[in-house]
Amino acid sequence: MDEEFFxxxxxxxxxxxxxxxxxxxxxxxxxxxxxxxxxxxxAMSRVQRxxxxxxHRIVNAKGTLAPTxxxxxxxxxxxxxxxxxxxxxxxxxxxxxxxxxxxCDEPGGPEQLALPLG
DNA sequence: CCAATGACCAAAA
DNA sequence: GTTTTGGCCATTG
Numbered sequence: 001m002d003e004e005f006f007x008x009x010x011x012x013x014x015x016x017x018x019x020x021x022x023x024x025x026x027x028x029x030x031x032x033x034x035x036x037x038x039x040x041x042x043a044m045s046r047v048q049r050x051x052x053x054x055x056h057r058i059v060n061a062k063g064t065l066a067p068t069x070x071x072x073x074x075x076x077x078x079x080x081x082x083x084x085x086x087x088x089x090x091x092x093x094x095x096x097x098x099x100x101x102x103x104c105d106e107p108g109g110p111e112q113l114a115l116p117l118g
Numbered sequence: 119c120c121a122a123t124g125a126c127c128a129a130a131a
Numbered sequence: 132g133t134t135t136t137g138g139c140c141a142t143t144g
Contacts, residue, residue, distance in 0.1 A: 002140095005141070025127060033139090035127090036141075038126045038140070040125085040126080042126095043141090060126065061128090066125035
C-alpha cells in the first residue's frame with residue numbers, strides 16, 4: 001500500500017495549528033494528491049490514538065463534522081475544537097471563513113506549505 | 119485484474 | 132433547499 005500517501009496526509013494534518021481547521025480536499029492537495037480527498041478521509045479512519053494526529057481539525061468542505069466519527073461522537077470533536085478556540089455557527093458546523101487553514105493571505109500562498117514530491 | 123466501498127468535492131437537475 | 136451524476140484515487144474482497 002502507498003504508505004507514502006498516508007504519511008504525506010498525516011504530515012499535513014499535523015501542520016494544522018490549534019484553533020484552525022482544514023478540509024479533506026485541502027489536505028489532499030497539500031499532500032500532493034489534489035483529487036484524493038476521499039483517501040484523506042480514509043486515512044483518517046485508519047488513524048488511531050497515540051498517533052498525535054489532530055484529526056478533529058479535519059472536516060468536510062462545508063465545515064460540518066463527520067457523522068461516523070471515531071472519537072466517540074461529533075459532540076466530542078466539537079468540544080475539542082471549541083477548546084482550541086474554533087467557533088461553530090451550528091452544533092455541527094464550523095465557521096470556515098474564520099478558521100479555514102491554510103490562510104490565503106500569506107505571501108507566496110498556501111502552495112508554499114505543500115511538500116515537494118520526492 | 120475486476121467490482122464494490124468510502125470521515126469527499128463540484129456541478130447539474 | 133434536496134437529490135443525482137460524474138470524478139478522483141486508494142483499500143478491500
